[in-house]
Amino acid sequence: MQTQRTPLVSTTLGTNRELVSFHFGTPGAGEKVYVQASLHADETPAMLTAWQLKRRLATLEAEGRLRGEVVLVPVANPVGLSQHVFGQFLGRFEANSGHNFNRSFPMPAAEALIARVGTAWTGDAQTNTRLLQRAVREMLAESVATNEFESLRLTLVTLAADADVVLDLHCSLEATMHLYTSPASWPDVEPLARYIGANGVLLATDSGGQSFDEIHTLLWNEVRALLGTTPLAAPNIAVTLEHRGQRDVSYDAAQQDADAIVEFLVRRGVIEGEARALPPLLHPATPLAGSEQFVAPAAGVVVYRANVGAFLKAGDPVFDIVDPLTDAVTTVTTKNDGVFYMRRAIRFAYAGAPMGRVSGERAFRTGVLIGA
Numbered sequence: 453m454q455t456q457r458t459p460l461v462s463t464t465l466g467t468n469r470e471l472v473s474f475h476f477g478t479p480g481a482g483e484k485v486y487v488q489a490s491l492h493a494d495e496t497p498a499m500l501t502a503w504q505l506k507r508r509l510a511t512l513e514a515e516g517r518l519r520g521e522v523v524l525v526p527v528a529n530p531v532g533l534s535q536h537v538f539g540q541f542l543g544r545f546e547a548n549s550g551h552n553f554n555r556s557f558p559m560p561a562a563e564a565l566i567a568r569v570g571t572a573w574t575g576d577a578q579t580n581t582r583l584l585q586r587a588v589r590e591m592l593a594e595s596v597a598t599n600e601f602e603s604l605r606l607t608l609v610t611l612a613a614d615a616d617v618v619l620d621l622h623c624s625l626e627a628t629m630h631l632y633t634s635p636a637s638w639p640d641v642e643p644l645a646r647y648i649g650a651n652g653v654l655l656a657t658d659s660g661g662q663s664f665d666e667i668h669t670l671l672w673n674e675v676r677a678l679l680g681t682t683p684l685a686a687p688n689i690a691v692t693l694e695h696r697g698q699r700d701v702s703y704d705a706a707q708q709d710a711d712a713i714v715e716f717l718v719r720r721g722v723i724e725g726e727a728r729a730l731p732p733l734l735h736p737a738t739p740l741a742g743s744e745q746f747v748a749p750a751a752g753v754v755v756y757r758a759n760v761g762a763f764l765k766a767g768d769p770v771f772d773i774v775d776p777l778t779d780a781v782t783t784v785t786t787k788n789d790g791v792f793y794m795r796r797a798i799r800f801a802y803a804g805a806p807m808g809r810v811s812g813e814r815a816f817r818t819g820v821l822i823g824a
Contacts, residue, residue: 493532
C-alpha cells in the first residue's frame with residue numbers, strides 16, 4: 453500500500469489541509485478501480501465502510517491477490533469535515549460558496565479531448581480507451597485551482613479520471629441500502645447490487661446535477677457520439693452507493709458492505725479468487741425519472757406511516773402531517789408501486805419540505821432529477 457498526500461489550496465493564513473489516498477496493487481496490471489467515501493462529509497457510514505475496505509485490501513495485497521489497481525479515498529472531503537455550526541455538521545454544502553460538494557464537477561470538454569488525441573486514434577477499442585484516459589489526465593494536470601474547494605474537486609477528479617470502475621460511497625438521511633447508476637453501467641453493476649443487498653436501484657443517464665459518478669460516464673458518452681465509428685472500449689463503470697441512513701453506523705453493516713465490494717472486485721478479476729454465488733436481486737432496477745418525490749403539503753409534526761425500505765402499493769399512506777394548533781391531520785399517500793427508499797430525518801416539516809421518495813417503474817419526471 454502506498455499513501456499519497458495531496459495538499460489543497462489554503463483558504464486563509466495559517467491553515468493547511470490535504471487529501472489522503474491509499475493505492476493498492478500495480479498500475480497497469482489490470483483494471484483500475486477508484487473508491488471514495490463521504491464526499492458529503494456528514495455521510496459517515498460510507499467512511500466506516502471505506503475503513504473496513506482499506507483493511508481488507510491491505511490483507512489481500514499482502515497475500516499477493518491483487519490483479520489490478522485500487523485507489524481508495526476514505527475521507528473524500530476534509531473541507532466539509534471542518535464545517536460545524538453550533539455542533540451541527542455542514543458537510544453537504546461548502547460554507548464559503550454554498551455549492552453542493554457533489555454537484556457541477558468539472559471535466560474537460562469532449563471536443564477538446566478528441567482534438568488532444570489528434571491523429572493518434574486507431575481501430576482498436578482498448579488502445580483508444582487508453583489514449584482518451586491519457587488525454588483526460590493531461591488536461592486535468594493543466595488545470596489550476598484558485599481556492600480550496602476547487603482544489604479538492606480537481607484532486608478527486610484527477611485520481612479517478614483513468615479508472616475503469618468508479619465507486620462513490622454515500623448515505624442518505626434515513627434510508628434503505630440503494631444505489632444510483634447509468635443504464636450503460638447497470639449490467640456491470642448488477643453483481644454489486646446483488647452482493648450488497650441493494651433494496652433499490654435507480655437508473656439515469658443524466659440526472660442533471662453533474663455529480664461525481666455521472667461526469668465520468670457522461671464524458672464517455674459524449675466522446676463516443678462525436679467519434680462515430682472510431683471504437684472505444686465499454687464505457688467506464690460508475691455508481692453511487694447509498695449506505696442506508698446517516699445514523700446507520702455499525703461495524704457489522706460496514707463490514708458487510710466492504711465484503712460485498714470485495715466480492716464484486718473478485719468477480720471482475722481485480723482480486724484473485726473465486727467469488728461466491730450471486731445472491732438474488734432484491735428489486736428490479738427502475739428509472740430515477742420514475743421515483744415519486746414527496747413534499748410536505750403543510751407545516752407540522754411528521755409521523756411516518758411507512759417504514760423505510762418497505763415496498764408500497766399505490767394508495768398506501770406514507771406519512772401524516774399533524775398541526776397541533778388546528779388539529780388538522782394531513783395524510784400523504786403514494787401514487788407508485790415501489791420501495792420507500794429514503795425519507796427526511798427531522799420530524800417537523802415546513803410546507804414544501806422534501807419528505808422522501810418511492811421508486812417506480814414508469815418514468816414520468818423530466819429535467820433535473822436529483823435535489824440540492
